[in-house]
Amino acid sequence: MAFAYAPYLIANLRHGLELGIKPWLAPADAFSELVNCHLDQGVLYKRNGRAAFGALGRNDVELLTAGSGNLLSGLNPGFEDGVLAPWALTETAPADATPTVTSGSAHRGIYKLGVTVANPGAVSGDLALSSPQITMANGLLYLFKLAGRSTGADSRMVKVRIYQGAATIFEETLELFPVAWGWTEYSLVFTAGGIVNPEACVFSLEFGGMGNSPFHLDDLSLEVIGWSGNLVNLPIAPGDLVIGGGAEVFTDDGAGNLTGDQGGVGEVDYATGACWLEFADPPAAGAAVRATYNREPSAFPCMGMFNYSTSGGSQDLLAWDTKRVHRLNEGIGQFDDIAGADLFSGNDDEFIWMVNWLNRGFMTNGRDRIYVYDGLSLIPLTIDLSEPPDGVNDLNSAYLIFPYKDRLVFLRTSEGGNFYPARARWTKVGKYDESDPLAYVDAPTDKWIVGAAFIRNELVVFFERGIWLLRYTGDSRQPFRWVRVDPNEGLIPKMGLIDFNNEAVGLGPTQLIGTDGVEIYNLDDKIPNLVLSMNQEALQYCYATALDELRQMWMSYPSVGQPVPDRILVLNYEEKSFATYQLPHMVTGYYQESEDLTWDEIEETWDEMERSWDDRTLQGGYPVVLGGDSQGKIWKLNSGGSDNGEPIEMIALTGRLNPFIKKGRQARLGWVEFLVNRDPLCELTVEYFLDHETSPYLAETLPLDDGSGSEQIWVRSYVGCEAQFHRLRLYNKAVNQSIVIHAIMPYFAEAGRLH
Secondary structure, eight states: OOOEEEEOOBBHHHHHEEEEEESSHHHHHEEEEEEEEEEEEEEEEEEEBEEEEETTTTTTEEEEOOOOOSSTGGOTTTGGGGTTTTEEEESSOOOTOEEEEEOOOOOSSSSEEEEEEOSSOOOSSSSSEEEEEEOOOEEEEEEEEEEEEHHHSSOEEEEEEEETTTEEEEEEEEEEOOGGGGGGEEEEEOOOOOOOTTTEEEEEEEEESSOOOOEEEEEEEEEEEEEEEEESSSSSSOOOOOOESSSSEEEEESEEEEEEETTTTEETTTOEEEEEEEEESOOTOOEEEEEEEOOOOOOOOOEEEEEETTTTTTTEEEESSSEEEEEEEETTEEEEEEESOOOOOOOTOOOOEEEEEEEEEEEOOOOSSEEOOOSSEEEEEEOOOSSOOOSSSOOEEEEEEETTTTEEEEEEEEETTTTEEEEEOOOTTSSSSOOOOOEEEOSSSSSEEEEEEEEETTTEESSSSSSEEEOOOOOOOSSSSEEEESSSSSOOOEEEEEEEESSSEEEEESSSEEEEESEEEEEOOOOOTGGGBBGGGGGGEEEEEEEETTTTEEEOBBBOOOSSSOOOEEEETTTEEEEEOOOOOEEEEEEEEEOOOOOGGOSSSSTTOOOOOOOOGGTTOOEEEEEEEETTTTEEEEEESSTTTOEEEEEEEEEOOTGGGGGEEEEEEEEEEEEEEEEETOOOEEEEETTSSSSSSSEEEEEEHHHHHHHHEEEEEEEEESSSSSSEEEEEESSSSOOOOEEEEEEEEEEEEEO
């Protein structure tokens, strides 16, 4: 039986004109679910991946700079010739001691030193052989070796002492046995401490004992063999510590044991930071041995990322956990702890808010004191509201901060120990740290301020219930007043609000809402169950960001059953299309590449690379989207074709398709054609569903290559099924497979009556 199939194009208007067919459906209307893919100008794209960018609490600490092997050997080359210099032999008592130095042949590779003492007395420093100054450091593990013997029948005593001024660094008294006993060998390990001036340490041998037989010293050496001390920025993430830089690299087994790749050993206590290691292959002279590690990630989620703009036009990328502020060190590609101390005490849902004004950055978590960043240091903000002024800070905290009409405006403040949830306070004109006691206005509501954003030149403030304008009056005595826009709608998450040029969009109690400052409207008609798909007990974690270059708004959110965000809602605000990304990010932010990427800086192979070489995202100055997760790790988004090596699962589900529904007729689907970017490495799985069935009646995997060499090609999938309506599920789960679908053309024929 012949069927009269006709094409029904799903594409944007541009493709309709190109193909000479009027589109039947716009893509934004054709898809009911997009997971890990999105629409842009009617084209369906599988999203790009993410790659590791950095981590908060990442530490790179220099533990030691290695010495020059045996610290003593270079000081006494003349011993074999019977010459002491540059060593010094000193005698204080008894007066009849007659020390001499006797040269001799080298013994076991180093030198032989004989000291004859007529009446040595006790080991009290009466007779001492001391070195010039040597360089040592606190916390280093040293190995001292000595071989010796008395040349007579009596034992002789020698005190080994390392000192600096009156302070003793190391001291040990050794017995050198009679000649009949042979050579005595000593190996002593100690950790240096109490050193004030590392370059002014002195090594000495103080002689004494019984009788007056000469004695010999040999194999005298002092070497760095390890390190002992405490690591900072705790607790340390188990299994993450690496110590290297010398000839040996130590790794952490996750149970506190350190193992060197040359056989060295060590231990670390993750909670206290106490750590020691002993080299099997000591580092070469001048080698800097460093420890790199993360703090325990579960305790330090990323709470915000903002760019501080300097007066010279450059930017510092700042990132926060719940306690500390970090700055990206571009030179070594890691985040440095700026203050080296805890500045904040917020919970993991009290995100950091920061604004730039007057060449400074102002940051707050809504709980603790506000801090000011000037490009170098962090200074607590002091605003004295006392009459008369007493120089003491009275602005304890602010939930939000905005530069507005040449003033700094603080919303939802705590002042002098009192909480004002609906207050707006402002500074003097052109000042950030001066405010009159009466420079505030409280909104006439018992609801709390939750978020705010600019629409054109006015500040729109969202409360728990109610939306208000903080309107500029032009009156220098009372420059701002509250104007109510809507009494019912409101905002749930502080960071769930984003402003565009002419509107602000945020997550309300039951829906995604927008306002132009005059009217309120909902934006999620196409996804009416959006809020219901979220964990209602964790909506305060939602975090919104505008990606202007992609014409998108991203909002991270926790899905049902998840305590923190594990999804991102993607809204194309020009086409009003929605998608969901499976990305577990608490916050999002931006970073600008200072220079174009070189080939050496791209980790993908030529075959794996899913971007053209002149892709704008590879160019210097282009904003790179970053995501920070609940474990303090920072990820580079829209990067590569995998999620840190894991495949990306793309799902695109169409709505119910039947072009004859108004006629009351069923539709027979003959075949479907897809206009795609040709890629011999890619394939697309298409599953077909009829009516209300949840299992596909047909699945086919299509290679996206026809061997033609064309940039775009049509691929066809044959079906031949009659139903009341049809649904297509497009699927791909692979690494480095970039799926781009420009148009879908199902061929339908009219069939029997609907029932």
